[in-house]
Amino acid sequence: MPPTIRTPGRRGDPPATATAHDVPDRAGHAPANAHPPVADPAVRLSGATLRFGQRALWDGLTLDVAAGEFLAVLGPNGAGKTSLLKVLLGLHRLSAGTVTVCGHTPHRGSAHVGYIPQQKAFDPDLPLRGRDLVGLGRDGHRWGVAPLWRGRRNRVDQAIAAVGAAGYADTPVGLLSGGEQQRLRIAQALLTDPAVLLCDEPLLSLDPHHQHAVSNLIDTRRRAAGTAVVFVTHEVNPILPLVDRILYLVAGRWAIGTPGEIMTGETLSALYGTDIDVVRVRGRIVVVGAPDAAHAEPGRGHHHPAGHDHAPAET
Amino acid sequence: MGLDFYLHQPFAQHALAAGTLVAVITGLVGPFVVTRGAAFAVHGTAELSFTGAAAGLLIANDPVTGALLGSLVVATAIGLLGARQRERDSAIGVILAFGLGAGVYLLSHYHGFATEATNILFGQIFGVSNRQLLLLLGVACLVAVTMAVLYRPLLFASVDPDVAQARGVPTRAVGVAFLYVLALTVTEAAQIVGTLLVLSLAITPAAAAGRLSARPATVTALSVTFALVAADGGLLASLQTNVKASVLVSTISFALYLGARLAGTTLRTRRRPHHPAHPRRARPG
Ligand SMILES: Nc1ncnc2c1ncn2[C@@H]1O[C@H](COP(=O)(O)OP(=O)(O)OP(=O)(O)O)[C@@H](O)[C@H]1O
Ligand SMILES: [Mg+2]
Numbered sequence: 001m002p003p004t005i006r007t008p009g010r011r012g013d014p015p016a017t018a019t020a021h022d023v024p025d026r027a028g029h030a031p032a033n034a035h036p037p038v039a040d041p042a043v044r045l046s047g048a049t050l051r052f053g054q055r056a057l058w059d060g061l062t063l064d065v066a067a068g069e070f071l072a073v074l075g076p077n078g079a080g081k082t083s084l085l086k087v088l089l090g091l092h093r094l095s096a097g098t099v100t101v102c103g104h105t106p107h108r109g110s111a112h113v114g115y116i117p118q119q120k121a122f123d124p125d126l127p128l129r130g131r132d133l134v135g136l137g138r139d140g141h142r143w144g145v146a147p148l149w150r151g152r153r154n155r156v157d158q159a160i161a162a163v164g165a166a167g168y169a170d171t172p173v174g175l176l177s178g179g180e181q182q183r184l185r186i187a188q189a190l191l192t193d194p195a196v197l198l199c200d201e202p203l204l205s206l207d208p209h210h211q212h213a214v215s216n217l218i219d220t221r222r223r224a225a226g227t228a229v230v231f232v233t234h235e236v237n238p239i240l241p242l243v244d245r246i247l248y249l250v251a252g253r254w255a256i257g258t259p260g261e262i263m264t265g266e267t268l269s270a271l272y273g274t275d276i277d278v279v280r281v282r283g284r285i286v287v288v289g290a291p292d293a294a295h296a297e298p299g300r301g302h303h304h305p306a307g308h309d310h311a312p313a314e315t
Numbered sequence: 316m317g318l319d320f321y322l323h324q325p326f327a328q329h330a331l332a333a334g335t336l337v338a339v340i341t342g343l344v345g346p347f348v349v350t351r352g353a354a355f356a357v358h359g360t361a362e363l364s365f366t367g368a369a370a371g372l373l374i375a376n377d378p379v380t381g382a383l384l385g386s387l388v389v390a391t392a393i394g395l396l397g398a399r400q401r402e403r404d405s406a407i408g409v410i411l412a413f414g415l416g417a418g419v420y421l422l423s424h425y426h427g428f429a430t431e432a433t434n435i436l437f438g439q440i441f442g443v444s445n446r447q448l449l450l451l452l453g454v455a456c457l458v459a460v461t462m463a464v465l466y467r468p469l470l471f472a473s474v475d476p477d478v479a480q481a482r483g484v485p486t487r488a489v490g491v492a493f494l495y496v497l498a499l500t501v502t503e504a505a506q507i508v509g510t511l512l513v514l515s516l517a518i519t520p521a522a523a524a525g526r527l528s529a530r531p532a533t534v535t536a537l538s539v540t541f542a543l544v545a546a547d548g549g550l551l552a553s554l555q556t557n558v559k560a561s562v563l564v565s566t567i568s569f570a571l572y573l574g575a576r577l578a579g580t581t582l583r584t585r586r587r588p589h590h591p592a593h594p595r596r597a598r599p600g
Contacts, residue, residue, distance in 0.1 A: 089481045109483015117477040126350060127525045127534045128474050140471030141482045143464050146532070172529035188478065 005255040040103030042228030047097030058110040081232040114189035118200040124174035131169040137188030159187040177266035179210035211238040321505030321554040330440045336455035338546035340472030342539030343462045345521025359407040361513035364502040369437045379447040386498035394491045422585040438509030438561040508561040515565035
């Protein structure tokens, strides 16, 4: 089935495909023909638009993420991927449209949502061990001092063991490698048993071995517990076998569908508004041909390590 | 006269009581000063308590109340002018420069003893009145209770602000609350060691503790212990010698820091058995 592609210029068009949702009505309810009213989807966006000033990061974004689904979010720097996660965390308000997480408007501190933020290095002298970082994910938002009762310790220990971080849980976080920190981040995010796990470029700066290990941890979890995963990444190849659907954001336009639907020359050319070729080599996807101008804001000083070989390369 | 004699004197007992409470709150606050990179805020509010003290001296002949009230004004000003870390440091610099000027002006209008000015700068806990001591004790208790309540969200917001915010910690409000706690603590400490030597109680013990452990609760406990040893030790030693308490407090605190660094170097190297090949990882981006 072909993917949904929306551009700001075509907002009023009828949905292109059967998977498309209609433009939402003003009351914010999903259109009647879209989904039968069964259990709430983990995430539901309808007609969601986010603007900073005049610029719309994305416009009329409409999609459901089912429990246990693995959604990859791709797009150039500044396309609004992190901002989408912030909307799901209740940290940004939509400019238009509606969003629900597990049937509720997202709000800060919701136990439904686990969050792995875009990686930032910890200071090597920071007086904080791996297990303290994990423990804060459980009750760091509560007032007072941390209780010393056993149950809390056990939960933290289990979460640490589940990501295979027991060997370095007592080491200061600032001394751990990027891959080790990411494992602890996953443990931290999963402590509240969230229904939705939001990951912001969790594979950044990891070598292929750790990319594999970290994405498999997340995959195991969503299969075991039915956790929906929204996974922002610049590299689709390491997670290609795990991904159910891809949401591709480019300068206000967006497309959603399976990897086979989205990672095609046709779809990406429509998104970037220029000719793009998608080549498959030994099971990897290589995208060739997007001009730099398609990137939302050139020269924002963002840089990602080399190796995002699905990302549009210059010709 | 021996220490025994002094320990039965009310003035010495009061000073020790104040020193103990001040050590507890500086020890509690110190680790957060270190992790939040707020050393300049400590320095700034300490020097500005000079202005508050001078105003208190001039208006009501009460430098302690003046300094405490002044610190609240300073915390509000910093909170309003500097929301973000970098912005905050320049805001503190701006307020500090103006405030010190005002302090010099105020003091030039004070015709009391010149020693009052030295007392503000270098501390004179033995000289304060009973009423002022009670005030110091009351504020110290308030700060200690506030810190106990703030502890976990403040730690979360300090070490992991993005996730803390997502988990519902009002990071901005917690940061502002900490500014007030910090300003009051610094002003209290200034009464013992003087505005110029506040860092010896507000930072040195926490920095020493950070060399010895990476467990937040242990770091806090060590930091409080070091501050207690420095403050009470300095006051007791000062009773027996003719040396000013602040000098002894800062000396003891520095000695503790040196000891912690020596011990800590061995601790830190021993703590990493599992990455012999990568003593420091390459940092992303
Ligand atoms: N609070 C804000 N106010 C104004 N503009 C903002 C705000 N937050 C984000 N933006 C802008 O929105 C755009 C999208 O930012 P976002 O962080 O979502 O991009 P991204 O897709 O995650 O990019 P990257 O791949 O570089 O991480 C950027 O141009 C950014 O400057
Ligand atoms: Mg981002």
